[in-house]
Amino acid sequence: xxxxxxxxxxxxxxxxxxxxxxxxxxxxxxxxxxxxxxxxxxxxxxxxxxxxxxxxxxxxxxxxxxxxxxxxxxxxxxxxxxxxxxxxxxxxxxxxxxxxxxxxxxxxxxxxxxxxxxxxxxxxxxxxxxxxxxxxxxxxxxxxxxxxxxxxxxxxxxxxxxxxxxxxxxxxxxxxxxxxxxxxxxxxxxxxxxxxxxxxxxxxxxxxxxxxxxxxxxxxxxxxxxxxx
Numbered sequence: 314x315x316x317x318x319x320x321x322x323x324x325x326x327x328x329x330x331x332x333x334x335x336x337x338x339x340x341x342x343x344x345x346x347x348x349x350x351x352x353x354x355x356x357x358x359x360x361x362x363x364x365x366x367x368x369x370x371x372x373x374x375x376x377x378x379x380x381x382x383x384x385x386x387x388x389x390x391x392x393x394x395x396x397x398x399x400x401x402x403x404x405x406x407x408x409x410x411x412x413x414x415x416x417x418x419x420x421x422x423x424x425x426x427x428x429x430x431x432x433x434x435x436x437x438x439x440x441x442x443x444x445x446x447x448x449x450x451x452x453x454x455x456x457x458x459x460x461x462x463x464x465x466x467x468x469x470x471x472x473x474x475x476x477x478x479x480x481x482x483x484x485x486x487x488x489x490x491x492x493x494x495x496x497x498x499x500x501x502x503x504x505x506x507x508x509x510x511x512x513x514x515x516x517x518x519x520x521x522x523x524x525x526x527x528x529x530x531x532x533x534x535x536x537x538x539x540x541x542x
Contacts, residue, residue: 332356337393342376345393350382351536354418358460361414361451373412375452377403380418382536387421395419398429403448416460417448420532439486442523457512457526466530468542469507477504482531485519492519 334356338345348356357378367374379399383392403415419425425432437444446458454461470478477499484495496517499506506516507530513521 345396347389351538353380353382354416354460354533354537355541357416358451361416365414365452375407375412375414377407377414377448378416379403380416381421382418383421391426395421395425395429395432402429406448406450413453414451415448416451417445418533419445420536441486441520444485444525444528446524446526446529455511457509462507462509462526463530463533464537464542466507466526467534467537468539470530470534471539473504478531478534481519481527485525485528489518489520495519 332348333352334346334348336344336346344360346356357380361376361378364376365374377400379396379402381392381395381399383395399417399419403417406417407413407415419429419432425436427435433443433445447463449458449460449463450456451460453459456462470481473481480495484492487495496506496519506519506527508516509526515521515526519525519527
């Protein structure tokens, strides 16, 4: 995890905000743009939120997004394919409830190859389950897998030391006994965990039913500017 830098939008001479994005596809129901990786999830969420506020014949609109955060030299077409697959993953989740909007993301700190499914199977699967917690619901803050709680967790853990954050990230992959030892140690040292209302006791067990919200929260911390939370 690299250092956290402040991020600022620029304005032109007339005081208008200049968004640091490059549109690639804008047509029909498909929109693709490239931007600073730290703004990918933020801008996708904001776009869908504004889009969902619109109605056609009194019916709410919905949309889904896939965000691939990759290094500058990563092949663009591969990044585009990953974004499409992430978007499709979000759509699968949205089909479970009518007019719902979801977002899924992947952060590639190294050169991943293969499909999204293959990447997650190879790099994000542990003996206890898959580490990614999404896709994330954008238009409902009450769900445990909502973008609201993803951001809430980032804001909360920004108060932890970097060492403890790294330890939490590592323990999400460990056995139940190692998790219990870590939770007990954090309790003794006065550290508390982000809690999601009406959700399983992740703050007590870290991983419940082979899933945890904390891995994604930590993954995204360096790619979501503090001032935009």
